[in-house]
Amino acid sequence: MIRILLLLTTLLIVSNSVMGDEGERHRIDHERVRILKEAGKIIPLEKILQIARSEKQGRVLDVELEEENGRYVYEIEMLTDQGEVWEVEIDAQSGELVEMEKEH
Numbered sequence: 001m002i003r004i005l006l007l008l009t010t011l012l013i014v015s016n017s018v019m020g021d022e023g024e025r026h027r028i029d030h031e032r033v034r035i036l037k038e039a040g041k042i043i044p045l046e047k048i049l050q051i052a053r054s055e056k057q058g059r060v061l062d063v064e065l066e067e068e069n070g071r072y073v074y075e076i077e078m079l080t081d082q083g084e085v086w087e088v089e090i091d092a093q094s095g096e097l098v099e100m101e102k103e104h
Helices: 002-018 030-038 045-055
Strands: 025-027 059-068 071-079 085-091 097-102
Antiparallel strands (some): 025 059, 059 071
C-alpha cells in the first residue's frame, strides 16, 4: 500500500512538473489509470459509462481520461440513434456531469 502511494505521489509530482499552460489537458496512460482507480482517486469506468448513458443515450465511440488543473475528467464520445455525436465530460472522482456538447 505504501509503495502504491509513493508511486502515485511520484506520478503526480512528475505530471505537475511537465504541465504547460494553465488549462492544458493531459491524457492519462493505462498504467496510471489503474493506479488512480486502485487508490480510489477515480471512479471505475463501468460506473462512469452508466452515468454517461443516463445523460445521453447512444453507443460509446471513444473514452479518454484527462487531467486538467489537477482534476481528472472522463471524455466520452457517444453516437445517438439520430446519427449525432455528443461529447459527455464527467468528473472522474465525483461522477458529476462537467459538460455535454454536440460535436459538429
